[in-house]
Each structure stands twice: as structure tokens, then as C-alpha cells.
Amino acid sequence: MNLSTALITGASNGIGLELARIHASKRGDVVLVARSRDKLESIKQEFETKYGVKAYVLTEDLADPASADRIFAATESLGLSIDVLINNAGFGGHGKFVERDLKAEQAMMQVNMATLTNLTHHYLKGMVARRRGRILNVSSTASFMPGPLQAVYYATKAYVTSFTQAIAEEVREYGVTVTALCPGAVATGFVAAGDLQGVDVWKNAKSAESVARCGYEAMVRGDLVAFNEQKLRIMLDWIVPLLPRKMALKMSRQAMEKAA
Numbered sequence: 001m002n003l004s005t006a007l008i009t010g011a012s013n014g015i016g017l018e019l020a021r022i023h024a025s026k027r028g029d030v031v032l033v034a035r036s037r038d039k040l041e042s043i044k045q046e047f048e049t050k051y052g053v054k055a056y057v058l059t060e061d062l063a064d065p066a067s068a069d070r071i072f073a074a075t076e077s078l079g080l081s082i083d084v085l086i087n088n089a090g091f092g093g094h095g096k097f098v099e100r101d102l103k104a105e106q107a108m109m110q111v112n113m114a115t116l117t118n119l120t121h122h123y124l125k126g127m128v129a130r131r132r133g134r135i136l137n138v139s140s141t142a143s144f145m146p147g148p149l150q151a152v153y154y155a156t157k158a159y160v161t162s163f164t165q166a167i168a169e170e171v172r173e174y175g176v177t178v179t180a181l182c183p184g185a186v187a188t189g190f191v192a193a194g195d196l197q198g199v200d201v202w203k204n205a206k207s208a209e210s211v212a213r214c215g216y217e218a219m220v221r222g223d224l225v226a227f228n229e230q231k232l233r234i235m236l237d238w239i240v241p242l243l244p245r246k247m248a249l250k251m252s253r254q255a256m257e258k259a260a
Contacts, residue, residue, distance in 0.1 A: 005054075007031040007075065007082045009062060009119070010089030012039040015138060015186060018212030019086050021047070029054040031080065033071060034089070035061050056080070062089050063107040068118030083130070084219075085123045087116040087160075088138040092153035094256070105152045112156035117163065124171065133176040136219040137164045141184045141227070144236040148253035161225065168224055177222035181215035184232050 006023045010016035012034035020030050024047040032040045037059045044055040058074055060067045075082055090112045093104055120135060127133025140154075143161035147154025161180045168178035185205040211228045218226030227236075240248055 004083040005029040005031060005080050006084035006086060007033065007071075007119075007123070008086040008088055009033045009115075010138075012036045012043065014088075014208045015183075015212050015215070016086070016088035017043065018209045019088060019136070019216055022212060022216045023084065024051045024053045024055070027051060027053060028084070029056075031056045031058060031075060031082070033058045033060055033062075035059065062111045062115040065110060065114065068115050068122060071119065072122040081126065081130070082123050083127065083132060084134045084136075085119065085127075086136045086138070086219075087119060088136075089115075090138065090156070092150055094149060096149065097151045100152075108152055109156055112153070113159050113163075116160065120163075120167070124167070124176070127176045128171055128174045131175045134219050134222070135164075135176070135178040136215055137161075137178070137180050138215065139164065139180045139182045141182050141232050141236060143180075143182060145240055145248055147256065148249060149256040165224055177219070179215070179219045179223050180225045181211070181218065181228075182225060182232075182236075183211045183214070183228045186211050 006020070006028055008016050008020045008023070008030060011020045011030070011032040016034070020032060020043070024030050030047065030053065032043055032055060034040055037057065040057040040059065044057050047053055047055045056075075056078065058071055060071055062068075091108060093100060093108060097105070116137060120137075124133070124135065127135075137160050139160040140157040142150065142154040143157035143159075145154065161182060164178050164180035171178065183206065186208055206228060214228040215226055
């Protein structure tokens with residue numbers, strides 16, 4: 001891949017930070033987007049010193065519907081050509097939908113779906129015009145089934161995986177690729193932020209670095225969907241679709257229940 005400037009959302013920690021680090025280590029410039037300016041400024045200094053790249057900091061709350069417009073305007077004013085877009089930011093939340101705070105669910109939908117869509121639309125136009133570009137949307141294995149006790153989160157990721165594949169086909173003729181990264185449990189701040197402590201599936205969570213490397217390499221290859229574990233690919237592609245719906249729902253709920 002001809003390295004250029006990559007814009008990464010949720011770049012202050014977890015998978016987003018590791019994806020930004022991989023790109024910078026390959027001597028690509030980065031635009032770091034997250035809410036924490038202090039963290040981003042520290043990362044900027046690290047990358048510029050260690051890798052000799054240019055790092056730009058954009059502090060934004062992606063739950064704000066206008067955030068994507070501001071991000072795009074900022075990169076335009078800086079004269080940056082974004083040829084790699086990594087939509088990593090996202091969050092979940094545990095509990096029965098009827099008992100959860102509606103504003104929190106709405107913010108989740110905004111970050112996980114709407115802002116991701118808006119950023120993709122903004123930057124995809126330039127990629128198509130230049131006939132080059134890579135987009136990586138960080139989705140989840142949760143996108144392949146309904147998720148009792150994380151109903152909205154699973155639904156938002158289903159949108160991401162579906163949206164990614166559809167636009168990948170639309171822009172394929174222009175030399176632009178769009179990839180959905182669908183990891184299983186990952187050891188990041190996602191667990192605490194989503195009130196998921198005590199859920200068994202996170203006991204064997206993979207490292208953010210390993211998941212980021214899987215996703216980055218898949219993006220470079222232009223893969224459509226990337227799983228970080230082969231057993232997850234087999235289960236979701238070949239086993240879950242054959243199960244009766246009620247059985248699949250029961251299994252999905254059990255996976256999200258907290259230990260007593």
C-alpha cells in the first residue's frame with residue numbers, strides 16, 4: 001500500500017491507538033481523533049519522536065451529530081489528503097434494553113453508526129476521485145447475530161458490517177477498498193465502559209495489538225471481512241446460520257450474562 005495520511009477515530013487507547021501506531025511505524029502520517037486532548041498530545045509527541053512522522057490532533061466527541069462535519073472541515077483546512085480512514089470509535093452497554101438509559105443508547109447509535117457513516121461519506125468522495133484509498137471499519141463478531149443484554153450494540157455492529165460490504169462493492173471499480181474488522185472479545189477499556197465486568201467471554205480476551213495488526217493487514221490486502229480468530233469465522237459463517245433462531249438467541253444471551 002502506498003502509505004499516506006490515515007485518520008483514526010478512537011485513537012487515544014485500545015485498538016484505535018494500536019492501529020495508529022502500526023500506521024505511524026510504517027512512516028505514514030496520522031490524524032488522531034478522540035475526546036481526550038491530553039492523551040492525544042502525548043501520543044502525537046511519541047509518534048513524531050519515535051517514527052519521524054507528522055501527527056495531527058483533533059479533539060471531538062463523536063456522539064455530537066456535527067462532529068464528522070467538523071473533522072472533515074479541519075482536515076480540509078490543513079490541506080490533508082486522507083487516503084486511509086479507520087473508523088474505530090465505538091462503545092457498548094450491558095443490560096436489558098427497557099432498563100437502560102435511552103440517551104446512552106442514542107449516543108451509542110450516533111457514534112457506532114451515524115458518525116461512522118458521515119465520515120465515510122466525506123472521505124470516500126475524495127478516494128473515489130483519486131482512484132485510491134482504504135477504509136477500515138471496526139465492527140464485531142456481534143454483528144452476525146442479535147444480542148440480548150446488548151441489543152443496541154449488536155444491532156449497531158450489524159449495520160457496520162452490512163454497510164461496509166455494500167459500499168465495498170460499490171467502489172471496487174475505483175481502486176478503493178472497504179474492510180470490516182470483526183473481532184471477538186478484546187482486552188481494552190471497552191469492558192469497563194460498557195459495564196461488562198463479569199461476563200465470561202472476556203476472560204480469554206485477545207490483546208488490542210494483535211487485533212489491530214489483523215485488521216491493518218486485512219485492510220492493506222483489501223479483504224472484505226476480517227476475523228482475528230479462525231474458530232470465530234467458522235462458527236459465525238457455518239454454524240450459527242444453521243441453528244434455530246430461538247436456540248441462537250438463547251446462546252447469545254448466555255454469552256452476555258454475568259457470573260453470579
